[in-house]
Structures are given as structure tokens and as C-alpha cells.
Amino acid sequence: MSYCVETKSKALAKGLEPLNHQDLSKFLTSDPESACKVIELMVEGTKRARAVIWNTFKELEESELEALSQDFPNPHFLIGPFHKYFPASSSSLLAQDQTSISWLDKHPPKSVLYVSFGSIVKLEKSEFLEIAWGLANGKQPFLWVVRPGSIEGSEWLEPLPDGFLERIVDGRGYIVKWAPQQDVLAHRATGGFWTHNGWNSTLESICEGVPMICSPAFGDQLPNARYVSDVWKIGVELENGFEREEIESAIKRVMVNAEGLEFRNKITNLKWKVNRCLEKGGSSYSSLEDLVNYIRSF
Incomplete structure (x- = not known):
């Protein structure tokens, strides 16, 4: 019998370092045993698969993938980031407000904090108010996506x-219902990204060299945020949820203080590695070729 147990412990999760117990993926469900069974079936199915395709690149997670290969002996193909193969608009779930770009055009380089928590996350009114005052008190220009509902x-x-x-x-702040995220992150005025750390958003931020403020809620967002803050060291995580004082402090750390320059230097290096991995002879380019040859071998 399997159980899903949520814990607030900050002790390291044995075998999953550098994750703490609180970083382990969690989901809200009325039937935890069935939810755990689904996860077990996913793992078993992955082990039986002929191969596994990953939306990542070798230089970002090489040691983690090497560890996984011990339990998943099937071939692994690291061909990401996937979004680099397709136009940005092809993956948008909502109508994009293009005025976001014209508003960004009016601001100096690296001066704007982009705020978006994705297409699923819901906020309590009290959390929304703390976010609003944190942004106001942070004194940095911000582009804030507030999804209707x-x-x-x-x-x-x-x-x-x-x-x-x-x-x-x-004009220091601009609020829209949805933004062309990849274009916003690539804009010269964008200097930080406050995100929920879904994997797509995290990869998009890395690809454009934009440091992050992390507010994970559930699922893969939790370990992703830990890697951003503690492993890759390209951003900070809000450890206490949404509190205006911590939000203001995080904005200064990422956008103003010398620490933010360190984040930017590290993530700019990762951006360079992304560009290199997609070129001929790069790790993702070569892995995609290997995948094609693997499929043709059957």
C-alpha cells in the first residue's frame, strides 16, 4: 500500500539531495492512494519504454540524468529545450496581449520585473494583496500577468x-491578462522573472538569461525552484509564501543588489550553453540525430 504524505521538513530527502522533504512534488487530491498508484504506473511504464525523450539539455542536468539511468536503463535522448523548435505563439493557451511589448519598449535594459504564475495556479485574495503591495514597495518597473479567474x-x-x-x-507597473511570455523574456528591458517554476517557464527563463524569483505551488514546481535557488544559483525562492516584506527583499536581491549580478552572470552562461547545444555538433542537436537514427533502426 502506498501513501502520499505532505511534510514541512527542511531536512534533506535521502537519495534526492539537494531536495528537502518540503521540495518533493505534492498534489491536492481527495484520493491519495489512487494518485500514488497513478504515479507508480507512470514510473513502471517509463521503465518498460524502449526509450525516454527529455525536454532538457545535457549541460543543465547531466549528473541527474546519469543517476536516473541506473534505475531506467533504457536509452535517454536529451533534445530540449523543446520550445526552441517552434514559434512562441504556437504553444499559447490564451490570447496574448501584444501591448506588453510596446510597454517594455519604453523602459531601460534589464529594469523590468516580469510576473506570471502560469495558466493553472490560483491565488487567495490575501495572497493577491501581498503580491500587489510587494510589487509597489519594490520600486521596480513590473509587467504583471493576472489571469482572469x-x-x-x-x-x-x-x-x-x-x-x-x-x-x-x-507607468511603473503594467497589468495584462496574458502576455507573449517568450517575447517578454527575450526583451532587452526584462531583468527578472517572478514565476511559479513550471518546467516550461523555468526553461524559457534560462534560455533568455533572465534570473528568477520563485513561488512554486505544486508538482514539479517545487524541485525546479530548489534547483534555481540552490543548485544553479540563478535566482531566489520565497520561502514564506506571499509576504510583502519578503517580496520587496527578493526584488532588490534579483534586480538591484550585487547578488543579482551574480545570478545574471550564471544564467547568461547557461543561456550560452543552450544556444551551443542546439547548434550542429551540440549536445541536443546530436541527441536528436541519435533519436532519429534509433527510430529508423526498428
Whole structure:
């Protein structure tokens, strides 16, 4: 019998270092035993597969993939980042507000914090208010994606606190329902990304050399955020949820302080590695060739 147990422990998860117990993937479910069974079946199915294709690149996770290959002896093909093979608009789930780009055009390089928590995450009204005041107090220009229906009990921006819009009347903040994320991250004005750390968003930020503020909620977002903050050292994680003081501090760490320059240097190096891996002779390019040859061998 299997059980899914959520824990707040910060002790390292044995065999999964550098993850803490609190970083292990978690999901809300009314039937934990069935949910665990599904995960077990996924693992068993992966072990039986003829090969595994990964949306990552060798230079980012080589040691982790080597460890996995001990339990998953099938061939592994690291051909990511996937989104580099397709136009950005082809993967958008919602209508993109292109005014985001014209607004960014008005700002200096690396000055804007882009804020987006993806297409699934929902926020309590109290969390939304803390985010709003954290952004206002952070004193950095920000582009904030607030997805309609993403705030519990609200259609869109109704919960904005009194006085908030007056604080950003100078154009320091811009709120949209959805943004062309890959274009925003690639824009010269974007200097930081406050994200939920879904794998797609995390990879997109790495590909454009944009340091991150991490607010993971569930699933793979939790270990992804730990790698961003503690392994790759290209951003910071908000350890206490949404608290305006910690948000303000994180914005300064990533966007203003010398620590932010260190994050930028490290993630710029990863960006260079991404570009190299996709070129002829690069790791992902070669792995894709190997995959094609592998398929043709049957």
C-alpha cells in the first residue's frame, strides 16, 4: 500500500539531495492512494519504454540524468529545450496581449520585473494583496500577468487594494491578462522573472538569461525552484509564501543588489550553453540525430 504524505521538513530527502522533504512534488487530491498508484504506473511504464525523450539539455542536468539511468536503463535522448523548435505563439493557451511589448519598449535594459504564475495556479485574495503591495514597495518597473479567474472569488482586478493604482500611475507597473511570455523574456528591458517554476517557464527563463524569483505551488514546481535557488544559483525562492516584506527583499536581491549580478552572470552562461547545444555538433542537436537514427533502426 502506498501513501502520499505532505511534510514541512527542511531536512534533506535521502537519495534526492539537494531536495528537502518540503521540495518533493505534492498534489491536492481527495484520493491519495489512487494518485500514488497513478504515479507508480507512470514510473513502471517509463521503465518498460524502449526509450525516454527529455525536454532538457545535457549541460543543465547531466549528473541527474546519469543517476536516473541506473534505475531506467533504457536509452535517454536529451533534445530540449523543446520550445526552441517552434514559434512562441504556437504553444499559447490564451490570447496574448501584444501591448506588453510596446510597454517594455519604453523602459531601460534589464529594469523590468516580469510576473506570471502560469495558466493553472490560483491565488487567495490575501495572497493577491501581498503580491500587489510587494510589487509597489519594490520600486521596480513590473509587467504583471493576472489571469482572469485566477483570484479566488474574483473576475479579474477587483481585489486590488485602495491606493495601489495611484502608486503606479507613473507607468511603473503594467497589468495584462496574458502576455507573449517568450517575447517578454527575450526583451532587452526584462531583468527578472517572478514565476511559479513550471518546467516550461523555468526553461524559457534560462534560455533568455533572465534570473528568477520563485513561488512554486505544486508538482514539479517545487524541485525546479530548489534547483534555481540552490543548485544553479540563478535566482531566489520565497520561502514564506506571499509576504510583502519578503517580496520587496527578493526584488532588490534579483534586480538591484550585487547578488543579482551574480545570478545574471550564471544564467547568461547557461543561456550560452543552450544556444551551443542546439547548434550542429551540440549536445541536443546530436541527441536528436541519435533519436532519429534509433527510430529508423526498428
